[in-house]
Structure formats: structure tokens, C-alpha cells
Amino acid sequence: MNPQASAQRGSFRHRLVRKKRMANSNEHNAAGYLFIAPWLIGFFLLTLWPIVRSFYLSFTEYSLLEDPTWVGLGNYSEILFKDELFRTSLGVTFTFVVFSVPVKLFCSLMVAMALNKSIRGINFYRTAIYFPSLIGGSIAVSVLWRNMFDLNGYINHVLGWFHIKGVGWLTNPDTSLGTLVLLNAWQFGSTMVIFLAGLKQIPQDLYESAAVDGAGKVRRFFNITLPMLSPVMFFNLVLGVIGSFQMFTSAFVITNGGPVNSTYMYALFLFEKAFKNYQMGYASALAWILLVIIAALTAINFLMSKYWVFYESEGGRAK
Amino acid sequence: MRGSGFKASHAGSHVMLLATSLLMLYPVFWWLGASLKKNSEMSLPTIWPEQPMWENFTKGWNFSAEYSFTTFFKNTLAMEFWNVLGAIITSALVAYGFGRLQFKLRGFWFSILLLTMMLPGQVTIVPQYIMYNNLGLVNSYIPLILPHFLGGGAFFVFLLVQFIRGIPRELDEAAKIDGASVYGIFLRVIFPLIKPALVTVAIFTFIWSWDDFFGQVLYLSSIEKYTVGLGLRMFVDQFEIQWGQLLAMSLLSILPSVIVFFAAQKHFVEGIATTGIKG
Structure with a gap:
């Protein structure tokens, strides 16, 4: 709340002669729907209807030129049992998620801990570390990355000083995906900012009493910071998995899925099926499989969270 | 410690x-x-x-014989103008509805709104494309701008609802006593007070639309309509890449986002923190 508003609040208060709130809980039916109308229209037009339509299309063959033809479970059985590219792209995407999400969580947590102190220049550090996340999604950074990790790029030049012979990082199928993971990890800024906000909410007296009890830094980290931060960690984990699964721009611009399909991400596969081959039905089936996978992973995350996420309100200390 | x-x-x-x-x-x-x-x-x-x-x-800047980056920047900035305008106005309206007004099924719609944040865009993209194609709107800016006029995205609505909930209700009620309707309260009390959060919405909208490469590739096909991102992509695809020129143009392409970021850096970082944590 800004100071101006608090001041207003004070001056208004004496005029409020214990005015009771209206008892009727639906007093603004018309106005309420009028205000949310833009979102509601958008929801029906751009979300709900497309979902229904996509589900229908996933059982059809449709190339935009003729009407959709019903093929039953044809697309699904083709994808699941015959399509090699489906397995490849799923494998690539899983590998990407498994490496990039933990790396990102680890880096952002470490840096957030270092930033969570009242030290000088905190704004500078925070901005510097956030900066790559600001520009990272752009095609410009994909261009930069492609140049830096080229066989004759500057990364290999630096490695040359240490007598390490570099490869063409993005043209070698063994290293291409790793290079994209690195690009993704470089953008840990927004994850870090969320961790930082979480760290600031941990009551300092917990640390103080632990220190009095003789707990060292490491123990305080594992027994206070991690449990108290676990809901935020969970939030970042769920969003990280969902986001990484849909990774598109860098795979499209930097490597275009290659070499030898080593960076052929699922989102790219889907894009090519839909908008290069115009197999709209097939692409819709791919989208539904993606939805099921993401939903399953999110559900697993939620189930697992019981064992490691600590919520203060349930069984934690009373405030 | x-x-x-x-x-x-x-x-x-x-x-x-x-x-x-x-x-x-x-x-x-x-x-x-x-x-x-x-x-x-x-x-x-x-x-x-x-x-x-x-x-x-x-x-x-003039790598292509026909169109220079002047065209691409003009196109992108014009699109951004509408995107930001739409996002600010409609996300504020929707957030006020959810944050302050009591109406039937409010809780239900709000949970739907939160759920849509988790929905992978790939599920809706194909039918959306077909719809725009049938309406003859492919190769226009409408598919890119329209969503911003329809609430501006669940994320922003959520951010603003959180912000509005932090504003004391006494302010609304005082205005009501002075004879303001729910519309008057929105215009004279809430809208002025959520300006800091709206700055966040504006910045995010600007940067994300600038980087929304997927949408631009999908919906813009003729070069005279290209955005900066698509112009760069055309540059990359050239036979022999002039890296110096390409990197120079890439650098210019992120400049607007960087300027916007530094002009309002404080709001920006706080905005992320608010959405992520307050709940």
C-alpha cells in the first residue's frame, strides 16, 4: 500500500459510521459479469472452444483444405506405436527437462541466498543476474548463442588457452542439447527473484534461536532454510517443468532440431506437423498427449510434495 | 546469522x-x-x-534490398502499442471484477482463470490458427493483438487481483457513501491506486510480445508485415551469414526491451515477486 492511500484511509475512516457490508453476497451480478466480460469472451473464444475443437480434431485427418475426416484412434495409435520421431522428440524433451530444471533451481537458490543479505550494491547484482532472463527468450540471444558456441566461436578460443580442443558445440549431436540446457540455465533470473522473495519471508528469529542452540551454517540451511522455502521450491519446480516441456524458440532458431534430431524438442515436432506438413489432426493428437504428460507430471509433483514440502499453517509453528 | x-x-x-x-x-x-x-x-x-x-x-540495417529494419521496428512498435493498451485496460477491468465485486460463480470462474495458466498453449494453437484462417485473419496483426484486449492474459489478471486485494475496502465504502457506483469506484478509487501494478503489466506485456516468436512466425507471412524478430530470422537464413551485421542488428533488437526494463526496473522485479509469492 502506498503512503498516499494510507493517508486517505485515515481521513475517510471517521466518515464510516460503522457502515455494515451488504449481506447479499451476489449484489453485483450484472456489474461483475460486465467487468470480467473481456476475459470471459476470451476464455470461450480462445481457450474453451479451441480445447473442444482440438479434442475433436485429434480423432480426424485435416489439412485445412478439405473437411476433417474421422479416423478414430488412428492418429494416437500411429503416434504411440509407429512414429519414431515422437519417441525421439519425447526423449530429447525429457532429457532437457531432467537436466535444465534442477540446474536452474540449484543456481537460482544459491544466488538468491547470497543476495539475501543487507549488503551494498544489492540492486546492481540483482539487475546483473536478472538481465539475461530479460533478453533470453528473444531470437537475438539465440543468434548470439549460435555464434559463441560455433566451432570457431569464442568459447572454443577460450578453451584453447587451457589446451582443450573444443567441438562445434551445436553441430555435434553429443553436445548440442547440453548447450541448449546451458542457455536455459543462464536465464535463471526470474526463478531467483521468486526464491529471494521466499527467503525474505522466513522469520529471522528461527535462525537466531537455532544459532543459540549451536546449529552451524550447514545445519541451519538444511533444517530451516530448505523446509521453510519448500513451498516456493515446489512452485518453481512445477512451473519449471511445465515451461521446459514447451521450449521452442532456441530449438527452432539455433539448431532447428538438429543435428541428427538431437535437439528435436516436442514443441518443435508439433509445430512442424501442424504448420509445415499441415497435419492438423495429427498435431492436435500430439497436443493432447503433451497435455496428458504435463498433467501427469504435475500430479506426480503434487503427490510427492507431501513428503518434502512443509507448509507452516499445517503442523508448523503457530504465528 | x-x-x-x-x-x-x-x-x-x-x-x-x-x-x-x-x-x-x-x-x-x-x-x-x-x-x-x-x-x-x-x-x-x-x-x-x-x-x-x-x-x-x-x-x-539495410541487409535486405526491399525492406530495412525501419519497417520491422515500425511494425513491431505499432503492434506493441495496441498490445500494451489492451492489456492495461482490460486486465484492470477484469481484475476489479474478480477482486472486488460479488457475483454468482465468482469463485468458479476465478479457479478456471488460474487453471488456464497451467494449460500448455500447444493445445489451443491449432484450432486458433484454423479459426483465424477461416476468418481470413492470418497474415494480419489481429491474432497477435486480440488476446491482449481479452483480459491480457490470466497471469496479469491474477497479479492485479492480488494487488487490489491489498487495497483497504474502507476506501471503496467511503466512495460509496459519497454516492459512487461500482463503476465510479473503479474509475476514481481502484484504477488510480493500481497504477504501479499496471506499470508491471505494461512492461511484461511489452517484453513478452516482443519475444513472442512463435506467434509471429505463425501469423505473419509477408515481409512487409515482419516484426524485428522475423526480420532477424530472415537474416539468419541467408546463404552466407555476416555475423558482425547480424549481431549488430540483434543487439538493436533487444534495445527497446532493455530501455523499458531500466526505465521501470523497480516495478518490474517487485512485480515478479508479488505474483510468485503473495497468495
């Missing part, structure tokens, strides 16, 4: 943070220099070239 003996740990933090910052920013510094380099110098990790090639910028 916050007692004595924590000065010494600061030195360690500074070293670590400084090293991290340098590591994070080195590619950016290198980029600045590389935009002025000749192709032969491109592989050197040195930042500044021996002889800065300023013509990388002028030649890159």
Missing part, C-alpha cells in the same frame, strides 16, 4: 556475487564488441575489436 561476525561473510558474498554477475554479463559485453567486429575477429574472446566496423550497423 544477523549477529556480529557477519561482516566477514559479506566479503565472500561479494566475491561470489561479483563473479556470478561477470559470468552472467560477459556474453552481453562480448556481444557489444562483436557487433563491431570483422568476421575474422569474431572468434576472439577480446571484447573490443581492433578497428570498430560501424558500418555493421548501417549495412545490417
Whole structure:
């Protein structure tokens, strides 16, 4: 709340002669729907209807030129049992998620801990570390990355000083995906900012009493910071998995899925099926499989969270 | 942790943070220099070239015979104007509805709104494309702008609802006593007070639309309508890549986002924190 508003609040208060709130809980039916109308229209037009339509299309063959033809479970059985590219792209995407999400969580947590102190220049550090996340999604950074990790790029030049012979990082199928993971990890800024906000909410007296009890830094980290931060960690984990699964721009611009399909991400596969081959039905089936996978992973995350996420309100200390 | 003996740990933090910052920013510094380099110098990790090639910028700007980056920047900025305008107005309206008004099924709709944030865009993209195609709107800016006029995205509505809930209800009720309707309360009380959060919405909208490469590739096909991102992509696809020019143009392409970010940096970082945590 800004100071101006608090001041207003004070001056208004004496005029409020214990005015009771209206008892009727639906007093603004018309106005309420009028205000949310833009979102509601958008929801029906751009979300709900497309979902229904996509589900229908996933059982059809449709190339935009003729009407959709019903093929039953044809697309699904083709994808699941015959399509090699489906397995490849799923494998690539899983590998990407498994490496990039933990790396990102680890880096952002470490840096957030270092930033969570009242030290000088905190704004500078925070901005510097956030900066790559600001520009990272752009095609410009994909261009930069492609140049830096080229066989004759500057990364290999630096490695040359240490007598390490570099490869063409993005043209070698063994290293291409790793290079994209690195690009993704470089953008840990927004994850870090969320961790930082979480760290600031941990009551300092917990640390103080632990220190009095003789707990060292490491123990305080594992027994206070991690449990108290676990809901935020969970939030970042769920969003990280969902986001990484849909990774598109860098795979499209930097490597275009290659070499030898080593960076052929699922989102790219889907894009090519839909908008290069115009197999709209097939692409819709791919989208539904993606939805099921993401939903399953999110559900697993939620189930697992019981064992490691600590919520203060349930069984934690009373405030 | 916050007692004595924590000065010494600061030195360690500074070293670590400084090293991290340098590591994070080195590619950016290198980029600045590389935009002025000749192709032969491109592989050197040195930042500044021996002889800065300023013509990388002028030649890159006009790399295509038909259209220069002037067209691409104009197109992108015009699109951004509508996107930001739409997002600010409609996300504020929707958030006020959810944050303050009591109506039937409010809770239900709000949970739907939160759920849509988790929905992968791939599920809706194909039917959306078909719809725009049937309406003859492919190769226009409408598919890119329209969503911003329809609530501006669940994320922003959620952010603003959180913000509005933090505003004391006494303000609304005082205005009501003075005879203001729900519309008057929105215009005279809530809208002015959520300006800081709206700045966040504006910045995010600007940067995300600028980077929304997927949507631009999908919906814009003729070169005269290209955005900066698509212009760059056309540049990358050329037969022999002029890296210096390409990096110079890439650098210019992120400039608007960077300017917007630094102009309102405080709101920006706080905005992320608010959405992520307050719940």
C-alpha cells in the first residue's frame, strides 16, 4: 500500500459510521459479469472452444483444405506405436527437462541466498543476474548463442588457452542439447527473484534461536532454510517443468532440431506437423498427449510434495 | 546469522556475487564488441575489436534490398502499442471484477482463470490458427493483438487481483457513501491506486510480445508485415551469414526491451515477486 492511500484511509475512516457490508453476497451480478466480460469472451473464444475443437480434431485427418475426416484412434495409435520421431522428440524433451530444471533451481537458490543479505550494491547484482532472463527468450540471444558456441566461436578460443580442443558445440549431436540446457540455465533470473522473495519471508528469529542452540551454517540451511522455502521450491519446480516441456524458440532458431534430431524438442515436432506438413489432426493428437504428460507430471509433483514440502499453517509453528 | 561476525561473510558474498554477475554479463559485453567486429575477429574472446566496423550497423540495417529494419521496428512498435493498451485496460477491468465485486460463480470462474495458466498453449494453437484462417485473419496483426484486449492474459489478471486485494475496502465504502457506483469506484478509487501494478503489466506485456516468436512466425507471412524478430530470422537464413551485421542488428533488437526494463526496473522485479509469492 502506498503512503498516499494510507493517508486517505485515515481521513475517510471517521466518515464510516460503522457502515455494515451488504449481506447479499451476489449484489453485483450484472456489474461483475460486465467487468470480467473481456476475459470471459476470451476464455470461450480462445481457450474453451479451441480445447473442444482440438479434442475433436485429434480423432480426424485435416489439412485445412478439405473437411476433417474421422479416423478414430488412428492418429494416437500411429503416434504411440509407429512414429519414431515422437519417441525421439519425447526423449530429447525429457532429457532437457531432467537436466535444465534442477540446474536452474540449484543456481537460482544459491544466488538468491547470497543476495539475501543487507549488503551494498544489492540492486546492481540483482539487475546483473536478472538481465539475461530479460533478453533470453528473444531470437537475438539465440543468434548470439549460435555464434559463441560455433566451432570457431569464442568459447572454443577460450578453451584453447587451457589446451582443450573444443567441438562445434551445436553441430555435434553429443553436445548440442547440453548447450541448449546451458542457455536455459543462464536465464535463471526470474526463478531467483521468486526464491529471494521466499527467503525474505522466513522469520529471522528461527535462525537466531537455532544459532543459540549451536546449529552451524550447514545445519541451519538444511533444517530451516530448505523446509521453510519448500513451498516456493515446489512452485518453481512445477512451473519449471511445465515451461521446459514447451521450449521452442532456441530449438527452432539455433539448431532447428538438429543435428541428427538431437535437439528435436516436442514443441518443435508439433509445430512442424501442424504448420509445415499441415497435419492438423495429427498435431492436435500430439497436443493432447503433451497435455496428458504435463498433467501427469504435475500430479506426480503434487503427490510427492507431501513428503518434502512443509507448509507452516499445517503442523508448523503457530504465528 | 544477523549477529556480529557477519561482516566477514559479506566479503565472500561479494566475491561470489561479483563473479556470478561477470559470468552472467560477459556474453552481453562480448556481444557489444562483436557487433563491431570483422568476421575474422569474431572468434576472439577480446571484447573490443581492433578497428570498430560501424558500418555493421548501417549495412545490417539495410541487409535486405526491399525492406530495412525501419519497417520491422515500425511494425513491431505499432503492434506493441495496441498490445500494451489492451492489456492495461482490460486486465484492470477484469481484475476489479474478480477482486472486488460479488457475483454468482465468482469463485468458479476465478479457479478456471488460474487453471488456464497451467494449460500448455500447444493445445489451443491449432484450432486458433484454423479459426483465424477461416476468418481470413492470418497474415494480419489481429491474432497477435486480440488476446491482449481479452483480459491480457490470466497471469496479469491474477497479479492485479492480488494487488487490489491489498487495497483497504474502507476506501471503496467511503466512495460509496459519497454516492459512487461500482463503476465510479473503479474509475476514481481502484484504477488510480493500481497504477504501479499496471506499470508491471505494461512492461511484461511489452517484453513478452516482443519475444513472442512463435506467434509471429505463425501469423505473419509477408515481409512487409515482419516484426524485428522475423526480420532477424530472415537474416539468419541467408546463404552466407555476416555475423558482425547480424549481431549488430540483434543487439538493436533487444534495445527497446532493455530501455523499458531500466526505465521501470523497480516495478518490474517487485512485480515478479508479488505474483510468485503473495497468495
